[in-house]
Structure formats: structure tokens, C-alpha cells
Amino acid sequence: MKNSKNVLLFFISILILFWNPLSFHLYYSSHEVFESKVLNFLFWLIPIGGMLAILYVRRQKSLSQKTESLIFNGAYIGIILGFLILINFLIGVFTAPEKESAAGRVIKSDGLIFKPKSVAVYKTVEFDYTATINSLGLRNKEVEIEKAEGIYRILCFGDSWTFGWGVNIEFSWPMQMENYLKENGYTHVEVINCGQGGQFTTTYKQFMADAVPLLKPDLVLVGVLQLDDLAQLFENKLLAEPKGDVNNPKYLIRSFLMASFGNYLKLMSRDDSSAINIQAVWEADNKGLIKDFKGLRKLRFTTLTDTIQTLFKTGNLNPGLLNNYIDFPDRVTIFNNPNHPATLDAMQKMSDDVQEMKGICEANNAALIFINLPMNYFTGHKVERMPSDVLNEYFKENNRIDSIYSSIAFAHQLPYVELTEHFKKLKEKNAYFFKYDGHPNERGYHEIATETGRYLVENHYLKK
Structure with a gap:
């Protein structure tokens, strides 16, 4: 039982090393998620909870199998995630975007x-x-x-x-x-x-x-x-996703995942110089857009000639044009x-x-x-x-x-x-x-x- 408690104490200590305010600053200070009060609270809560868990384990003569499994599994998962985030950070350090x-x-x-x-x-x-x-x-x-x-x-x-x-x-x-x-x-x-x-x-x-x-x-x-360039200055303002909205749960989760694991994606695509078949990409993108058309947007697509509709569906016209035709049909008149x-x-x-x-x-x-x-x-x-x-x-x-x-x-x-x-x-x-x-x-x-x-x-x- 003593050896089992020592293993638990060791795992909790490693968990605290990975998840604390210092590591939060080190990993995320250059990302907008650093402004999140939720994440700040989490990176304080884990080490405080870890310290309390260490005191609890030390004071107990023995732990139930359920309690021991709960602490061990929680610490183990936290350590694995912390290690992956650390590796992601190191990838960013050693593959810096400028030289x-x-x-x-x-x-x-x-x-x-x-x-x-x-x-x-x-x-x-x-x-x-x-x-x-x-x-x-x-x-x-x-x-x-x-x-x-x-x-x-x-x-x-x-x-x-x-x-x-x-x-x-x-x-x-x-x-x-x-x-x-x-x-x-x-x-x-x-x-x-x-x-x-x-x-x-x-x-x-x-x-x-x-x-x-x-x-x-x-x-x-x-x-x-x-x-077109004049119109885009206004249209991109309308379409732009709000920046820094870390109080939005969906935005926070997505931003946190990208900040924590995004460098793995960059590393995997780093040396891929194979040719891209653009028509296949356009066809998939256009079909996805067309499938999601509802109401007026769906009706507006049907006003395009059969030839134009077919060219979009087969990937012979790019999705950017489709967005313009459906979402900004009056852009020339306006601008x-x-x-x-x-x-x-x-x-x-x-x-x-x-x-x-x-x-x-x-x-x-x-x-x-x-x-x-x-x-x-x-x-x-x-x-x-x-x-x-x-x-x-x-x-x-x-x-x-x-x-x-x-x-x-x-x-x-x-x-x-x-x-x-x-x-x-x-x-x-x-x-x-x-x-x-x-x-x-x-x-x-x-x-x-x-x-x-x-x-x-x-x-x-x-x-x-």
C-alpha cells in the first residue's frame, strides 16, 4: 500500500508540473486564449487541487480501490495531455516561422x-x-x-x-x-x-x-x-469571425485546441510538396455549400443558368465565385x-x-x-x-x-x-x-x- 501511495504522489506531482500558472504563461502567452478567465482558473485549480490531493493521500493510512483508481486515472490523463502540449510547444520553438x-x-x-x-x-x-x-x-x-x-x-x-x-x-x-x-x-x-x-x-x-x-x-x-478589391474590404469585415471572443465556449475550445496541438498539423504538412488537384477540392467545397443553402440562398442558386450551376457542382468554378453570386449579388451596384x-x-x-x-x-x-x-x-x-x-x-x-x-x-x-x-x-x-x-x-x-x-x-x- 505504501508503494501504491508513493506512485500516486509521484503522478500527482508530475501533473502539477505540467498544469500550473507558469506553464500556462509559457505555452499560451502569445495566443488569444491567454486572456480566458476560464483557462486561467483551470491552470490555478489543477495545482491547488493537486496539493490538496497530496495532503489527502499522505494523511490516509489506506485508500479505497475506487479512490485510488480515480486519482491515478485523472493524473495519468492529465500527464499525457500535458506532455503532448509540451511537445507541441517545443515543435513551435524549433520550427520557428522566421530565420x-x-x-x-x-x-x-x-x-x-x-x-x-x-x-x-x-x-x-x-x-x-x-x-x-x-x-x-x-x-x-x-x-x-x-x-x-x-x-x-x-x-x-x-x-x-x-x-x-x-x-x-x-x-x-x-x-x-x-x-x-x-x-x-x-x-x-x-x-x-x-x-x-x-x-x-x-x-x-x-x-x-x-x-x-x-x-x-x-x-x-x-x-x-x-x-472587387473595394468590395472585399467591406465584405471581409462582414464575414470576419470575431477575434478574441474567448468568452464564447465554442470559440474558446477551438482556439485552445489549435494553440495546444496546432503545431502537430503544421509539422505533418511541412514537407508535403505533392501537387494538389484543385478541381476535386472545389467540387467537394461547392457541393458542401450548395447542400447547406436554405431559403433565399437556395432560391438564388436556382436563378443561375443550368450551365453555371453544373460548372459549380462539378468543380469547374471556384467556391469564391459561388459565395459572391449567392451572398453578394448586388455588389457591383453597391460599390x-x-x-x-x-x-x-x-x-x-x-x-x-x-x-x-x-x-x-x-x-x-x-x-x-x-x-x-x-x-x-x-x-x-x-x-x-x-x-x-x-x-x-x-x-x-x-x-x-x-x-x-x-x-x-x-x-x-x-x-x-x-x-x-x-x-x-x-x-x-x-x-x-x-x-x-x-x-x-x-x-x-x-x-x-x-x-x-x-x-x-x-x-x-x-x-x-
């Missing part, structure tokens, strides 16, 4: 934008391309961090229009612009693609904060998507109106973002240019989306978004490039954008590239 380069600049080992060396295959009825990510976490060929002598380096930030959605990397507008400039005698230019799909000005500035100090460009181009409260709110956020982008570039001696990337709504090009497509001719003739973007650029004294008129003048209205997906195709990106490159040449940003 120092030889030049003393910070390189994010989890990638500037994407997971380094990852690959995704995008194959739909409209396109078939592969997105390969380099060692810095950019959809670009490998880049030397240190800029070679005499090289004029340009970084291009933006969303899927800049990323080159629908085409291989050499046909994205940044790469086609590099070719255009070199063909015109500017052989010392280097263009780097820093685009990512689904992003907007708030995330562009975050990417700039990491990439610009590291890569030290001479020029930064930010491709702001016509209307083309400069006096709408939602537009005014988004305009202020975009202005704040642009101001921060300018500050990042100035701090690193880089020029910044605001490029308004065109959509079909305002240029007359044919893309099949929703019943509201019948309004596209009206939007083309009553374009207010361009004046919003130009006013923001000019307010911050930034050069501004607008491509709307150029795309309106293109005669083949079915030749520059994917019919259903809506992104520019190779020819569309070529027009963006040549017009932007021409602007740089005519305004003497480059020298031969």
Missing part, C-alpha cells in the same frame, strides 16, 4: 505568401495550368534575394489577376511585362510576381511589409482589381456608388491601406504605382455570371469606380494607371476573358502587360 538570411534580412521559412516549393494543378473545362511556388513562397521562378548590380527590380502585388489565374506563370501579366520590356531594349529589368488569388489591399500591404524590405525593389506595382455607406467605409479602408503601402515603399527607397486592373463589367467584355449580367452595359456607361480609385491614388500622390478605356476599345469582346470564370486569359494578361510596360517606358522609370 535570418546571410545579409541579416528576415526570410519567412513558411513563405512570403505561399508555402515554399508547393504545387497546385488547376484543371477545369476552361483552363489547365500548374502553379509552382518557389523557395521564397512566390509564384515565380527562383529569385536571388540580393539584387544583382545594374538590375532594376520590380515587384508586382495583387490578387488572382496578378497571380495569373488560368494560365501558366510565363503568361501572367508581370512575366509578359518583363518580356515586353526586354524586347524593347530594357534587358536589365527583373519582374517578380507577388500575387495571390482572393486578396485585397489590406493583405497586399501585409505582403509588402515582408517582401519589400527583403527583396529591395526599385519599383512596386500594386494591381488593384476594379471594384459602383461612391455615396453608398458601404462604399464610403471601404474607400476609407483602402485609403488607409494605400497610405501604409506608400510608407513601406518609401522606407525601402522604392517607388509605388497604383494600377487599376479591369473587369468585364466596365469594359463590355462577355462573361456569363448571374442574371444581373443584363446591367453590365449600364455599368460600362456609368462607371464610377474608376473615379474612386483615381481619387485615392491622387490623394496619396501616387502615379495611377487605368486600363478601362484600352479594354473598351478592344474589338473582340469574347477573346480576352474566360467565358465563365471571368479572369483574363493569355491575351487579356498580354494587354495588361503591354499597356503597363508602355506606361513605365513613356514615364521614364527605366533606362536602357
Whole structure:
């Protein structure tokens, strides 16, 4: 019985070492769950309860089998969980997301934008391309961090229009612009693609904060998507999950589990560089969304053409478009109106973002240019989306978004490039954008590239 009591005392002592206010601070001080009063109370309660259990066991000449089993099992489970949390913490320490380069600049080992060396295959009825990510976490060929002598380096930030959605990397507008400039005698230019799909000005500035100090460009181009980037500033505010709501039990449990065991997931996915079949992912995601549609959302889905519905169900259109069509069908009407409260709110956020982008570039001696990337709504090009497509001719003739973007650029004294008129003048209205997906195709990106490159040449940003 004495040996049995000693084993219990040992297990309780180990339990206290794992669960106490000091370990709570060590493991969770950098996580929002650290603010939880419930968890604070728990990490005080366990050591206090453990101390009382030690006193109780020591004072008893003998313990019943039931009491002994209860104490032993409770301590054993607590020790196992505590040990797993400790290992999770150590994984985080030894796989820190940043490391120092030889030049003393910070390189994010989890990638500037994407997971380094990852690959995704995008194959739909409209396109078939592969997105390969380099060692810095950019959809670009490998880049030397240190800029070679005499090289004029340009970084291009933006969303899927800049990323080159629908085409291989050499046909994205940044790469086609590099070719255009070199063909015109500017052989010392280097263009780097820093685009990512689904992003907007708030995330562009975050990417700039990491990439610009590291890569030290001479020029930064930010491709702001016509209307979409403005709309996202407001829509993401509506969709954002409340941060730090640790008083919500579901949110607290989920956050605690991620803070306690999240590094295991990162470790397991760390070296997985196998290609991802995007169509299969989209098909599963879209079917899940469609299955959950109720009421007005379900009715709104049925207003889409049979072709569009089928493309979503088969994974040939991405879930982001489905969300836009169902949840924000009036977004063009709203955000083309400069006096709408939602537009005014988004305009202020975009202005704040642009101001921060300018500050990042100035701090690193880089020029910044605001490029308004065109959509079909305002240029007359044919893309099949929703019943509201019948309004596209009206939007083309009553374009207010361009004046919003130009006013923001000019307010911050930034050069501004607008491509709307150029795309309106293109005669083949079915030749520059994917019919259903809506992104520019190779020819569309070529027009963006040549017009932007021409602007740089005519305004003497480059020298031969």
C-alpha cells in the first residue's frame, strides 16, 4: 500500500508540473486564449487541487480501490495531455516561422505568401495550368534575394489577376511585362510576381511589409482589381469571425485546441510538396455549400443558368465565385456608388491601406504605382455570371469606380494607371476573358502587360 501511495504522489506531482500558472504563461502567452478567465482558473485549480490531493493521500493510512483508481486515472490523463502540449510547444520553438538570411534580412521559412516549393494543378473545362511556388513562397521562378548590380527590380502585388489565374506563370501579366520590356531594349529589368488569388489591399500591404524590405525593389506595382478589391474590404469585415471572443465556449475550445496541438498539423504538412488537384477540392467545397443553402440562398442558386450551376457542382468554378453570386449579388451596384455607406467605409479602408503601402515603399527607397486592373463589367467584355449580367452595359456607361480609385491614388500622390478605356476599345469582346470564370486569359494578361510596360517606358522609370 505504501508503494501504491508513493506512485500516486509521484503522478500527482508530475501533473502539477505540467498544469500550473507558469506553464500556462509559457505555452499560451502569445495566443488569444491567454486572456480566458476560464483557462486561467483551470491552470490555478489543477495545482491547488493537486496539493490538496497530496495532503489527502499522505494523511490516509489506506485508500479505497475506487479512490485510488480515480486519482491515478485523472493524473495519468492529465500527464499525457500535458506532455503532448509540451511537445507541441517545443515543435513551435524549433520550427520557428522566421530565420535570418546571410545579409541579416528576415526570410519567412513558411513563405512570403505561399508555402515554399508547393504545387497546385488547376484543371477545369476552361483552363489547365500548374502553379509552382518557389523557395521564397512566390509564384515565380527562383529569385536571388540580393539584387544583382545594374538590375532594376520590380515587384508586382495583387490578387488572382496578378497571380495569373488560368494560365501558366510565363503568361501572367508581370512575366509578359518583363518580356515586353526586354524586347524593347530594357534587358536589365527583373519582374517578380507577388500575387495571390482572393486578396485585397489590406493583405497586399501585409505582403509588402515582408517582401519589400527583403527583396529591395526599385519599383512596386500594386494591381488593384476594379471594384472587387473595394468590395472585399467591406465584405471581409462582414464575414470576419470575431477575434478574441474567448468568452464564447465554442470559440474558446477551438482556439485552445489549435494553440495546444496546432503545431502537430503544421509539422505533418511541412514537407508535403505533392501537387494538389484543385478541381476535386472545389467540387467537394461547392457541393458542401450548395447542400447547406436554405431559403433565399437556395432560391438564388436556382436563378443561375443550368450551365453555371453544373460548372459549380462539378468543380469547374471556384467556391469564391459561388459565395459572391449567392451572398453578394448586388455588389457591383453597391460599390459602383461612391455615396453608398458601404462604399464610403471601404474607400476609407483602402485609403488607409494605400497610405501604409506608400510608407513601406518609401522606407525601402522604392517607388509605388497604383494600377487599376479591369473587369468585364466596365469594359463590355462577355462573361456569363448571374442574371444581373443584363446591367453590365449600364455599368460600362456609368462607371464610377474608376473615379474612386483615381481619387485615392491622387490623394496619396501616387502615379495611377487605368486600363478601362484600352479594354473598351478592344474589338473582340469574347477573346480576352474566360467565358465563365471571368479572369483574363493569355491575351487579356498580354494587354495588361503591354499597356503597363508602355506606361513605365513613356514615364521614364527605366533606362536602357
